[in-house]
Amino acid sequence: MIPLGSSPRNQWLVSATEVDLRRAPLAERPLTIAAAPQRVTLDLARTAIIIVDMQNDFCHPQGWLGHIGVDVTPARTPIPHLAKLLPHLRAQNVPVLWLNWGNRPDRLNLPPKLLHVYKPSGTGTGLGDPLPGSGAHVLEDGSWSAAVVDELAPEPGDIHVAKFRMSGFWDTELDSILRNLGVTTLLFAGVNVDQCVLGTLLDASCLGYDCILLEDCSATTSPSYCFDATIYNVKQCFGFVAQSSAFLDGMAG
Template sequence: MAERPLRIEAAPQRLTLDLTKTAIIVVDMQNDFCHPEGWLGHIGVDVTPARAPIPHLAKLLPALRKADVPVLWLNWGNRPDRLNLPPKLLHVYKPTGIGTGIGDPLPGSGAHVLEDGSWSAAVVDELAPEPGDIHVAKFRMSGFWDTELDSILRNLAVTTLLFAGVNVDQCVLGTLLDASCLGYDCILLEDCSATTSPDYCFAATVYNVKQCFGFVAQSSEFLTEAAAS
């Protein structure tokens, strides 16, 4: 396949990437994390920051699809029986045994928290996936552990990964770190990422990605350069 180079401004330096070897991984833009009636909203977390990437992704993803860049949705979606989860992971989100933890039904909707196939694990309506998109369920902070993500990317002959989603300091960063260790070139899309953590967590993540693990860019760079190419 002929190369399709795209030059973009990024930090710490300008990049030239090959669109034929590029994919975007959108992490956890799902109802439990981004919808006011999802799990985080139910336990009192303000999900407003987690919704910030939605308008940027709504513009970027159609342009990437038009350029034949694979779109991968990496959502937290556990087995209904939760047998693939260690006890410590269940405990940390329900330490007293009281409340709504992983796999429990949400009051109102009855959707099971972070369960594959449930409303809770579905992508928010504003970013409705297209038929050609690829879905991968994850069960840890990193999407590479105990999943088929790496195999899919290898079969797609992808070497460059764009990262977006929430929480940027947790699941996005965890997946990006593993991708970097596996030899992928990683680009964090800053305006397409967010966190409900304190602002310094976002700042530290951006700093460390630029310093050690890859590059940081804005989605507008892709939109501008793709339109001009």
């Protein structure tokens, strides 16, 4: 019998005369962590982390936000926490997914409504436009602008998904990838926590995934009350909130 499937977690066994639809069982790897509103036990074998928009245009001083006068210092606060956490998650075979904004060069995946958000008067530097100085096109897939910041350089085994909406589930392959990986629990990190992180987490919750927001691995350049409201609403309605240290302590134990 020959394995047939893109992921070892979701494969048939086939031959010329037979097909076995049974998936190989995953050995449970339970982990109990401190979280809010309650302590949580999850299965690392069915967990993935989604890191949203930790890209040069959002987090580098010479990126797009820096160019238009936004202080990106808050957006950089997740970097040391993620740099410490990700090697431990990879060592536990937890899939690492980079969910990054990535426009097509021709911007045909962007409706006028999205272009208007970032270029309301039709002037200035908006999505896909070249940055003065570097010439890098804003959040264009494959460009320096859309790349993950150097401090969080992805590993070869990581998974990349380009998005072009606030939610990473709209018009992308994210849900298909997660289902092929057999994932039921999602850890969320990145920026902006009140916009793309929350938008993706809300859709994940509506799709039936268990959602845990990593508070110290998330940030926003919005006013602080936006961060506070996001934390409140996730705990109240959409999942759980935890610190990366809870995972590090649990995996170390």
